[in-house]
Amino acid sequence: GNSVTQMEGPVTLSEEAFLTINCTYTATGYPSLFWYVQYPGEGLQLLLKATKADDKGSNKGFEATYRKETTSFHLEKGSVQVSDSAVYFCALSAPNTGNQFYFGTGTSLTVIP
Amino acid sequence: DTAVSQTPKYLVTQMGNDKSIKCEQNLGHDTMYWYKQDSKKFLKIMFSYNNKELIINETVPNRFSPKSPDKAHLNLHINSLELGDSAVYFCASRQTAGPSYNEQFFGPGTRLTVL
Numbered sequence: 461g462n463s464v465t466q467m468e469g470p471v472t473l474s475e476e477a478f479l480t481i482n483c484t485y486t487a488t489g490y491p492s493l494f495w496y497v498q499y500p501g502e503g504l505q506l507l508l509k510a511t512k513a514d515d516k517g518s519n520k521g522f523e524a525t526y527r528k529e530t531t532s533f534h535l536e537k538g539s540v541q542v543s544d545s546a547v548y549f550c551a552l553s554a555p556n557t558g559n560q561f562y563f564g565t566g567t568s569l570t571v572i573p
Numbered sequence: 574d575t576a577v578s579q580t581p582k583y584l585v586t587q588m589g590n591d592k593s594i595k596c597e598q599n600l601g602h603d604t605m606y607w608y609k610q611d612s613k614k615f616l617k618i619m620f621s622y623n624n625k626e627l628i629i630n631e632t633v634p635n636r637f638s639p640k641s642p643d644k645a646h647l648n649l650h651i652n653s654l655e656l657g658d659s660a661v662y663f664c665a666s667r668q669t670a671g672p673s674y675n676e677q678f679f680g681p682g683t684r685l686t687v688l
Contacts, residue, residue, distance in 0.1 A: 492675045498614075503577075503663055503679040511675070547614050553675040559667070560621065561606075561677055566614040 462487045462554040466564035469547075473540055473571050481535040481567045483524075483550035491552040492559075493517075493526050493533040498547040498566070507535075507548070540571045576600050577680040579664050585686045586654055593640075594649045594683045596664030605647035606665040606677065607639060616663075622647055623669070651685075659687045 467482040485491065492511045496504040508517030513528035522537045533550060550564040577598045586592055598605065604623040608616050620639045621628045627639065636652045651658060664680040 494676070496679075503681040504665075505679070506676060509676065549616065559669070559675050561618065563616045566616070568614070 462491070462552060462557060462560075462562045464550050464552055464562050464564040466548075466550045466567055468565070468567065470568040470570060473569070475542055475571055475573050476539045477571075479535070479537040479540045479544075479569070481548055481550075481569070483533045483535065483564060485531050485533065485550075485552050485562075487531075487552055487554050487562075488556045489554065491554045493524070494551040494553065494561075495522070495524055495533070495535050496549040496551060496563075498549065500546070504549065540569070542571045542573055545569055545571050577664055577666055577678050579662075579680040579683050581683060582681065583684050583686075585688065587688055588654055588656060590654050591650070591652045592654060592685075593651070594662055594664075594685070596647050596649070596680055597645055598664075598666040598678070598680075599645065600666055600668070600678060601645075602666035602668045602678070603644065604667045604669055605641070606667070607647065607649050608663040608665065610661040610663060610682070612660070619649075620647075654687045656687050659685055661685070 494509045495507040497507045508519040510517040510526035516525045547566045553559045607619040640648045661682045665677040667677045
């Protein structure tokens with residue numbers, strides 16, 4: 461079946477630190493992969509996406525590369541800011557299930573000054 | 574302009590009551606969803622619906638029922654509310670064809686508290 465596993469939080473970093481949030485997936489066929497971000501008190505917003513192997517999604521200094529060989533889509537940012545404090549969700553959209561979304565459990569990030 | 578909107582933003586009610594949450598999208602999308610997010614931020618899909626098909630997550634109690642008056646609206650009706658229904662409920666929408674066919678757009682959420 462289809463599923464997403466992401467590293468558990470919470471994660472606490474100092475401002476300007478390097479961020480990695482690991483995400484691996486299991487899927488049949490060729491899924492699309494996403495990172496969504498949820499700021500406190502808000503809904504989910506698309507942060508970045510990749511639709512095929514070796515694609516790199518990027519936005520707001522965040523990056524993630526679709527690695528088919530390791531079935532991974534790790535989120536990285538070189539220098540985090542306090543405003544990046546949020547919950548981050550890895551997700552896949554599976555064509556074999558009509559593009560139903562499968563979300564990871566979310567990783568809470570707190571960046572301290 | 575808000576793409577996916579939900580009302581109310583907060584809902585506090587007593588156990589046993591019946592309540593509805595409304596969702597509207599102005600994106601022209603053909604598929605809409607309801608998700609439940611628990612206190613640990615875990616997201617669980619409850620329903621997906623387009624004008625052809627309603628897909629229900631079989632673990633969702635039949636006290637929950639989606640109602641779609643038209644393509645732009647998918648409301649969530651809950652009967653006989655229980656304490657465990659307390660959560661944040663998110664509506665989402667998607668267009669099943671086109672350049673962003675595999676992306677879902679989320680509403681701001683409705684925080685339901687059952688006392």
